[in-house]
Amino acid sequence: MSSVVLEIQGLTKQVGKNKKIVHDASFQMKKGEILGLLGPNGAGKTTTIRMIVGLIKKTEGKVFINGSDLDREGQSCISDVGAIVENPSFYDHMSGYKNLQQYARLSKEKVSKERLDEVVALVQLSHAIKDKVKKYSLGMKQRLGVAQAILHKPALLILDEPTNGLDPKGIRELRDYLRELANDGISTLVSSHLLSEMQLMCDRVVIMEQGKIIDVSDMSSLNENGSSDQLVVMMNVKKEHMELSEEVIESLEGITIIKRENDHQLVLDMTHDLIPQLNRHLVKADVDVYGIESKKTSLEDKFLALTSEDRQLMKEGK
Ligand SMILES: Nc1ncnc2c1ncn2[C@@H]1O[C@H](COP(=O)(O)OP(=O)(O)O)[C@@H](O)[C@H]1O
Ligand SMILES: [Mg+2]
Numbered sequence: 001m002s003s004v005v006l007e008i009q010g011l012t013k014q015v016g017k018n019k020k021i022v023h024d025a026s027f028q029m030k031k032g033e034i035l036g037l038l039g040p041n042g043a044g045k046t047t048t049i050r051m052i053v054g055l056i057k058k059t060e061g062k063v064f065i066n067g068s069d070l071d072r073e074g075q076s077c078i079s080d081v082g083a084i085v086e087n088p089s090f091y092d093h094m095s096g097y098k099n100l101q102q103y104a105r106l107s108k109e110k111v112s113k114e115r116l117d118e119v120v121a122l123v124q125l126s127h128a129i130k131d132k133v134k135k136y137s138l139g140m141k142q143r144l145g146v147a148q149a150i151l152h153k154p155a156l157l158i159l160d161e162p163t164n165g166l167d168p169k170g171i172r173e174l175r176d177y178l179r180e181l182a183n184d185g186i187s188t189l190v191s192s193h194l195l196s197e198m199q200l201m202c203d204r205v206v207i208m209e210q211g212k213i214i215d216v217s218d219m220s221s222l223n224e225n226g227s228s229d230q231l232v233v234m235m236n237v238k239k240e241h242m243e244l245s246e247e248v249i250e251s252l253e254g255i256t257i258i259k260r261e262n263d264h265q266l267v268l269d270m271t272h273d274l275i276p277q278l279n280r281h282l283v284k285a286d287v288d289v290y291g292i293e294s295k296k297t298s299l300e301d302k303f304l305a306l307t308s309e310d311r312q313l314m315k316e317g318k
Contacts, residue, residue, distance in 0.1 A: 088145035139165025
């Protein structure tokens with residue numbers, strides 16, 4: 001089996017005469033990877049996911065699942081996938097449990113009662129699982145959808161905004177569970193409009209805006225505080241000491257001057273652990289240092305390329 005679980009190439013969805021709501025989207029997902037699709041509402045996340053799972057026709061592009069072309073081997077492709085795409089639909093007059101049982105019957109592999117109970121507990125529905133779905137809130141339906149999608153332990157899990165309707169505890173549990181699945185080699189594509197959530201949950205994040213992929217960021221270089229080891233650093237020194245500062249920095253390994261901001265500020269590209277060393281060398285050379293301040297991580301840097309309106313939406317989660 002190939003280690004690339006999902007690959008999309010030039011995926012495009014056009015509506016009407018010439019409106020492209022998804023435009024030339026390409027990325028790959030590896031086995032055991034949690035990949036985030038991050039973008040403000042209306043960015044095209046759901047449309048992309050719908051095309052991947054074959055719920056809507058793509059206008060252009062290719063989808064490969066475990067190396068198989070979705071256009072040619074659709075059925076076998078989809079049996080490897082578990083997905084929830086926006087408000088999943090259920091039999092309203094049946095209980096949550098009956099819905100899951102019904103779904104389990106369609107699965108290639110037998111789903112045990114223990115497994116059913118396990119996923120029900122995981123999505124915090126044990127207390128209501130015997131109630132009819134028509135009594136469920138939106139959040140409860142969302143959770144039932146997650147339960148359904150992971151029931152048969154698919155190789156590729158696709159969750160469209162799965163944390164909508166989950167409380168913080170539920171979100172943390174889902175995150176832990178996805179990590180466990182990933183350790184077992186199961187890959188998850190998960191969409192969200194929340195930057196912070198994606199940072200915590202994912203190995204890599206694809207940023208989407210207005211139908212286009214504008215960036216792919218690796219999270220593995222991010223430390224526990226969510227800040228990257230690789231920093232953009234703003235350094236303030238006495239005006240007269242600028243040239244000397246540049247000389248000192250150029251003699252140091254691992255620090256690059258990105259630009260001269262003005263007559264007393266330099267912008268540097270460096271790792272966090274080199275800050276004390278930088279400071280020490282500058283002081284030793286008699287440079288008056290007024291400040292060394294790390295500005296932003298690389299992800300935030302990319303994030304800043306978004307329109308300010310979209311940034312606000314993703315930070316606040318509106
Ligand atoms: N069938 C359609 N016809 C026209 N516009 C659509 C259709 N489906 C979605 N859109 C528009 O495409 C954009 C992307 O939608 P969507 O994929 O749902 O974004 P997201 O999931 O990122 O919020 C939105 O502006 C939406 O209104
Ligand atoms: Mg959506």
